[in-house]
Amino acid sequence: MSHSRFEALCARLTLPVVQAPMFLISGPDMVIAAANAGILGSFPTQNARTSEQLKDWLDTIQQGCAGKPWAANVIVHPTFERRDADLELLLEYQPDLIVTALGSPKHIIERAHAAGSLVFADVISPVFARKAVDAGVDGLVLICSGAGGHTGPLSPFAFVDAVREFWDGPLILGGGIATGRGIRSARALGADLAYLGTRFLASRESMAADGYKQMVIDSSVDDIICSDAITGVAANWLRASLQAAGLDPNNMPKKAEMNVSASVDAKRWKDIWAAGQSVGPVHSLQSIQDIVDELTLQLAE
Ligand SMILES: Cc1cc2nc3c(=O)[nH]c(=O)nc-3n(C[C@H](O)[C@H](O)[C@H](O)COP(=O)(O)O)c2cc1C
Known part of the structure; x- marks a missing residue:
């Protein structure tokens, strides 16, 4: 699939921003509000508790977005039991963009392209980025240090430079961005969104x-x-929620065994709250539209 398809997608946004997928947090309301505010909304398909609920959500999203672009995040790890069923259903609704997480995107690319969806892989290192490129993705989501939830270890400067050694295609940059200043910096580094x-x-x-x-x-x-004590891989958490769960944030236990079972994961993320280093600029409860308006003003400064 050509880069021009992604350019055409970006041209339909009023702000070069993706509302990133968040486990237990982003669902149809967020995706629709994001689309109507002019950014690209997304949600992890596993946030729907069953495939039936996912179908309801997809109906709601398709109707609410009314032709505006939207994206979905799918777990491609083979141990995710709903992987194939969710993907099949999702592709019927032709999301503009699919972001893959936890594994190789290889097996979904052909089917996604046939449905008209672009496939980007969410990666935390140049090694994973290269694997995704070799698998044939349309673009990369580079998750840098400071990101909420599972985070990357790298500075965005070093990460983009390393990836540009072998990939000149579309890039989305995440981790620690919460203001117009951050968006402008991501664009200055050559990221599209x-x-x-x-x-x-x-x-x-x-x-x-x-x-x-x-x-x-x-x-x-x-x-x-x-x-890495909660899920087995490095992730960013809110100090007070670790304390509320009886943990000492300054003395976290050793790494947990990674387990992608949806029910185990849900309990962890429900009781212990993830957030990234970009919490600082969040000062009040706002609508997505208000946040996008604020980012737009900041970007114009
Ligand atoms: C609460 C929470 C849950 C998340 N869940 C997912 C997820 O299910 N799938 C995924 O690919 N990324 C997930 N992420 C990561 C985001 O998609 C994104 O990479 C990250 O939020 C970007 O960094 P920022 O938080 O500094 O903006 C999550 C992030 C947060 C804060």
Whole structure:
């Protein structure tokens, strides 16, 4: 699939921003609000509890977006039991973009292209980026240090430079971006779009519990703890939620065994709240439209 298809997708956005997919947080309300505000909304298909619920969500999204672009995030790891069923269903709705997580995107690319969807892989290192390029993705989502949830270890400067050694195609950049300044910087690095998750956690359309949203509003960059103890891979968490779960943020236990079972994962993420280093600029509960308006003003400054 050619780069011009992605360019055409970007041209349909009023701001070069993706509302990044967030486990247990982003669903139809967020995706639709994002689309109507002029950015690219996305959600992980596993947020729908069953394939039946996913179908309802996809109907709602298709209707609510009314032709505006939207994206979905799919787990491609073979141990995710709903992987094939969710993908088949998703492709019937022809998302503009599919972002793959946790594994090789190889097996979905041909089918996604046949359905008219672009496939980008979410990667945290040049090694994974190269594997995704070799598999034939249309673009890469580079997750840099400071990202909410599972994070990358690399500075965006070093990461983009390393990837540009072998990939001159579309790039989306995520991790620590929450303001117009950050979006402008991502663009200056050559990214087509900025990938913002944490900035949307405390939005009206977010499925986060009220206490979670308030904790995001009350937290600063100093309250973000990076640990692999919860899920087995490095992720950023809110200090106060670790404390509430009986953990000592300054003395986190050793790495947990990675387990992509949906039910185990849901319990971890429901009880312990993820957020990235970009929490600082989140000062109040806002609608997605208000956040996009604020980012637009900042970007014009
Ligand atoms: C609460 C939360 C849940 C997340 N869940 C997912 C997920 O299910 N799939 C995924 O690919 N990324 C997930 N992410 C990562 C985001 O998609 C994105 O990479 C990240 O939020 C970007 O960094 P930022 O939070 O600094 O904006 C999650 C992030 C957060 C904060």
